[in-house]
Amino acid sequence: MRVALAAAVRSLPRGPGLAYEPKFDGHRLVVLRTAAGVVLQARSGRIVTSAFPDLAAAAGRLPPGTTLDGEVVVWHAGRTDFALVQRRAAATPARAATLATSLPASYAAFDVLELAGLDVRARPYERRRALLVDLLLPLGPPLQPVPMTTDPELAETWFETLPASGIEGLVIKRLDQPYPAGRRAWRKLRHTDVRDAAVIGYTGTARRPQALVLILPGAEEDPPAVSSPLSPQLRAETARALAARREEGAATEVAEVAEPAEVATATAIGLGEVTYTPLEPPLPAEVRATATRHPPPEVLRLRTDP
Known part of the structure; x- marks a missing residue:
């Protein structure tokens, strides 16, 4: 249906x-x-x-x-x-x-x-x-x-x-x-502070992701944004989503997220340059973000189902 x-x-x-x-x-x-x-x-x-x-x-x-x-x-x-x-x-x-x-x-x-x-x-x-x-x-x-x-x-x-x-x-x-x-x-x-975003990567490991790297709507030409640290619940949810992708074989790149060889860098507010693991295809997420990058966007949830 x-x-x-x-x-x-x-x-x-x-x-x-x-x-x-x-x-x-x-x-x-x-x-x-x-x-x-x-x-x-x-x-x-x-x-x-x-x-x-x-x-x-x-x-x-x-x-x-x-x-x-x-x-x-x-x-x-x-x-x-x-x-x-x-x-x-x-x-x-x-x-x-x-x-x-x-x-x-x-x-x-x-x-x-x-x-x-x-x-x-x-x-x-x-x-x-x-x-x-x-x-x-x-x-x-x-x-x-x-x-x-x-x-x-x-x-x-x-x-x-x-x-x-x-x-x-x-x-x-x-x-x-x-x-x-x-x-x-x-x-x-x-409400204007809640927007959809594309998750193109994560910091930390696939089993313990720390933050998500995002492309915000209307900012596709800007450098990726690094979210604020994930809550324990969102860390677990993201880990489950990554594990599910591995199991389903959604994409060749995704099948290797547990032990990634490829890394990229992005600028995190207050931390400077951080490395992250790219994710392809991106995951949809709902974030709370202002028109600027201060404070960093807060991930509210992944949109992995409904």
Whole structure:
């Protein structure tokens, strides 16, 4: 199931026929309720049903032949917590049942693609939205439609106030738009300090990476930037991503990251020239970075899945 994608914009689009939704900070998840049961699919296509038994059980109440697109989130202390979603997604089947109780997941659905065996992707978003609300409101949590408004003033208020709840920004859709599978036909407005970047290398070793070497958007002609030191969780996550690449044989160069022969240099703020191991192809990451290099960019997460 190819999902719709969104292109980044720098200001809030306005005009007739637009809808605005909060962008939740979670894992993209397609819910497929088949005649045989429930399948949960990540954006990458990986099946993650066993990691979210609570959502799978809830989705069993959907009519067979129903497919939803949305985001799985975990709420903690009044806000969504991406690290806890990562923890849920990485759980073994045995551990997943325990985490489903201690860290229950919620599903923020923003589209319905199939309903009771009928493919509705060609219908306009406005109609699909009505079908989604009618489907989920009687069921209640943990399956819920995301909020939506056609009022740009309210959307702007959401953009300014909802980050305290863990909301990344807004997704903007046309009311007359069919579901754009595999295309960046939606638009997303993120808070300006959070950007996507390309990880082209790392310092330290493949088993204990210390920082990531980045190409920031809009700075492709500039020298690479070295991130601030990775948190213990991000070090472990990066090490797992590098190990997975070795195992999958994604590229000849990547297969050698454990004992690299090739090194390069980059300038790290406060440290000067540092050596790093190049990574090809790059890994996508989300970073917090200012328009300048002071302070150095902070890696928030790798985008290895959703």
